[in-house]
Amino acid sequence: MIETPYLLFLGDAPDQLAAKVAQGIRDWRPENAVGQFRMEGCEADVGLRNMSLAEARVAGAKTLVIGVANRGGTISADWKEVLVEALQLGFDLASGLHNLLRDEPDLIAASHVNGGTLHDVRVPNVAYPIATGRRRRGKRVLAVGADCSVGKMYAALALDDALRERGVASTFRATGQTGILITGSGVPLHAVIADFMAGAVEHLTPDNDPDHWDIIEGQGSLFHVSYSGVTLALIHGGQPDALILCHEPTRSHMRGLPDYRPPTMELLRDMALTLARVANPDCEVVGISVNTQHMSESDAMAYLEEVEERLGLPAVDPFRQGAARLAEALERI
Amino acid sequence: MIETPYLLFLGDAPDQLAAKVAQGIRDWRPENAVGQFRMEGCEADVGLRNMSLAEARVAGAKTLVIGVANRGGTISADWKEVLVEALQLGFDLASGLHNLLRDEPDLIAASHVNGGTLHDVRVPNVAYPIATGRRRRGKRVLAVGADCSVGKMYAALALDDALRERGVASTFRATGQTGILITGSGVPLHAVIADFMAGAVEHLTPDNDPDHWDIIEGQGSLFHVSYSGVTLALIHGGQPDALILCHEPTRSHMRGLPDYRPPTMELLRDMALTLARVANPDCEVVGISVNTQHMSESDAMAYLEEVEERLGLPAVDPFRQGAARLAEALERI
Numbered sequence: 239m240i241e242t243p244y245l246l247f248l249g250d251a252p253d254q255l256a257a258k259v260a261q262g263i264r265d266w267r268p269e270n271a272v273g274q275f276r277m278e279g280c281e282a283d284v285g286l287r288n289m290s291l292a293e294a295r296v297a298g299a300k301t302l303v304i305g306v307a308n309r310g311g312t313i314s315a316d317w318k319e320v321l322v323e324a325l326q327l328g329f330d331l332a333s334g335l336h337n338l339l340r341d342e343p344d345l346i347a348a349s350h351v352n353g354g355t356l357h358d359v360r361v362p363n364v365a366y367p368i369a370t371g372r373r374r375r376g377k378r379v380l381a382v383g384a385d386c387s388v389g390k391m392y393a394a395l396a397l398d399d400a401l402r403e404r405g406v407a408s409t410f411r412a413t414g415q416t417g418i419l420i421t422g423s424g425v426p427l428h429a430v431i432a433d434f435m436a437g438a439v440e441h442l443t444p445d446n447d448p449d450h451w452d453i454i455e456g457q458g459s460l461f462h463v464s465y466s467g468v469t470l471a472l473i474h475g476g477q478p479d480a481l482i483l484c485h486e487p488t489r490s491h492m493r494g495l496p497d498y499r500p501p502t503m504e505l506l507r508d509m510a511l512t513l514a515r516v517a518n519p520d521c522e523v524v525g526i527s528v529n530t531q532h533m534s535e536s537d538a539m540a541y542l543e544e545v546e547e548r549l550g551l552p553a554v555d556p557f558r559q560g561a562a563r564l565a566e567a568l569e570r571i
Numbered sequence: 572m573i574e575t576p577y578l579l580f581l582g583d584a585p586d587q588l589a590a591k592v593a594q595g596i597r598d599w600r601p602e603n604a605v606g607q608f609r610m611e612g613c614e615a616d617v618g619l620r621n622m623s624l625a626e627a628r629v630a631g632a633k634t635l636v637i638g639v640a641n642r643g644g645t646i647s648a649d650w651k652e653v654l655v656e657a658l659q660l661g662f663d664l665a666s667g668l669h670n671l672l673r674d675e676p677d678l679i680a681a682s683h684v685n686g687g688t689l690h691d692v693r694v695p696n697v698a699y700p701i702a703t704g705r706r707r708r709g710k711r712v713l714a715v716g717a718d719c720s721v722g723k724m725y726a727a728l729a730l731d732d733a734l735r736e737r738g739v740a741s742t743f744r745a746t747g748q749t750g751i752l753i754t755g756s757g758v759p760l761h762a763v764i765a766d767f768m769a770g771a772v773e774h775l776t777p778d779n780d781p782d783h784w785d786i787i788e789g790q791g792s793l794f795h796v797s798y799s800g801v802t803l804a805l806i807h808g809g810q811p812d813a814l815i816l817c818h819e820p821t822r823s824h825m826r827g828l829p830d831y832r833p834p835t836m837e838l839l840r841d842m843a844l845t846l847a848r849v850a851n852p853d854c855e856v857v858g859i860s861v862n863t864q865h866m867s868e869s870d871a872m873a874y875l876e877e878v879e880e881r882l883g884l885p886a887v888d889p890f891r892q893g894a895a896r897l898a899e900a901l902e903r904i
Contacts, residue, residue, distance in 0.1 A: 369797040433761040463807035464702040471800030
């Protein structure tokens with residue numbers, strides 16, 4: 239668990255997109271952040287109060303979260319200065335960067351001053367067990383994608399919001415670094431050792447109240463040959479009661495795989511459901527989340543209507559419309 | 572690569588079963604071993620010449636392979652004495668034990684005397700790439716199981732033998748520690764980081780001559796919820812042209828999962844083939860390997876005949892009958 243509230247470090251972000259982790263925290267868990275820290279030349283702004291490190295500490299901030307991607311795969315000297323000072327002021331640090339905080343001797347040294355913790359959320363810090371397959375109490379829904387990067391995390395966070403609005407108990411369960419930083423906990427599934435992937439997902443989604451929903455963040459795709467094993471571990475470790483199909487209709491080939499076409503929604507539905515029923519015979523596909531960002535409003539609406547009719551399932555773009563209809567569909571099972 | 576030939580360390584094995592790694596080397600790659608080393612009280616014997624360490628060195632042995640499981644998860648003082656002496660005599664050591672050679676300071680120290688290498692084959696020593704999904708030259712066959720421990724490695728090694736007997740170029744590609752010790756190389760897939768599983772399998776089965784067969788050792792099962800992700804990474808990283816279904820018909824539940832029934836052969840065939848065709852649209856199921864060790868000869872033959880008729884595929888127990896009919900079936904595609 240990463241201690242909240244956060245101060246969001248935007249560094250010298252060259253544009254708004256570079257700060258997408260900070261934006262995600264701002265969008266989905268604004269209560270987790272007291273403010274933002276911007277360095278000279280920073281071109282990103284997530285709309286929180288600008289604060290110095292000392293001001294944020296006074297406001298109660300416990301952790302400085304690196305909410306921005308770095309350039310060139312190194313932590314620059316300019317960043318380092320801020321991070322060291324934060325540790326000296328008693329902050330913990332949290333980062334999803336590829337290069338790890340724990341590999342930087344000056345950060346380790348500075349962390350000893352006040353006993354600050356260095357959270358590298360991209361790597362596991364738990365020895366996960368081997369999955370037992372035992373049925374657990376409580377309910378679970380998993381977002382499964384036709385491809386990578388089709389909006390699975392967004393759909394899951396929107397669904398979590400929509401359930402809460404309806405007074406349904408739910409928890410978003412992060413399985414990637416951005417989700418972990420947004421919520422403060424989770425499993426970096428991509429970095430888990432093969433034998434323990436499904437066990438890590440069981441660990442993430444333990445027994446719960448019978449009416450509680452775990453909203454499990456999806457990863458990869460059964461149809462993406464680089465990462466499909468991770469996806470199947472999510473399906474079998476999560477033993478979902480419900481699946482949401484996620485899709486980006488304008489894509490002509492699988493992400494990073496020019497020779498692979500994305501599957502149809504029907505093929506995704508059948509494959510995911512057949513596999514999910516190995517772990518949970520009662521699993522059902524309850525809805526479809528479509529990322530229509532590259533379509534006009536009218537094309538998007540026409541497409542959603544067509545898919546909805548074809549598959550007989552509610553189809554929404556959670557960014558345009560929210561996920562209320564997916565939440566309704568979940569409540570019916 | 573582990574240097575051959577080996578001397579097989581049987582230690583103080585309490586029975587023959589404890590020495591199954593050594594037995595596997597003796598059965599499948601006898602040319603890889605000059606002899607066996609047995610300690611006082613050893614109850615296993617794989618039928619090779621008993622040799623001292625010094626005799627084996629004179630006979631050309633390069634690596635002392637731990638061919639036996641240890642008890643209690645520690646490397647005992649008695650074993651240690653032999654292993655240290657072997658390193659001093661210039662042997663490399665190779666082990667698939669859970670507790671690693673490289674974690675033992677006295678073995679590390681002894682390895683420095685003659686520059687001996689400590690091979691812990693249970694953990695990867697390569698930074699595997701992310702899978703690209705690019706089609707590779709040469710042909711590949713993968714053994715997929717209804718469950719764990721149904722004879723996939725045995726079937727693959729028998730098939731490799733049968734192909735060679737027919738003059739077909741083939742290579743057994745090990746994906747677990749026993750197979751790696753038998754052949755001297757491979758990928759310990761269970762210990763690979765999630766993101767790199769399929770890439771590790773691509774790395775293991777690179778471009779080859781158009782008529783060459785890679786016989787890829789299977790792991791886990793699509794229907795075994797603890798390990799199914801590993802199996803799917805094999806299917807998508809291996810992009811097999813052919814699948815062999817592997818099965819143990821007397822099992823009432825999945826290994827280690829009392830609440831899960833094994834799938835039918837039909838279900839295994841359909842699921843494995845549908846997933847395999849994502850990576851290789853031309854993939855076919857060519858045969859069935861049945862482990863009939865818990866059946867009488869007549870029951871086994873009746874069962875094989877029934878399955879063969881039902882699925883329209885050659886069905887053999889490679890232990891009882893060899894894998895010639897599976898090799899024939901492969902040659903037809």
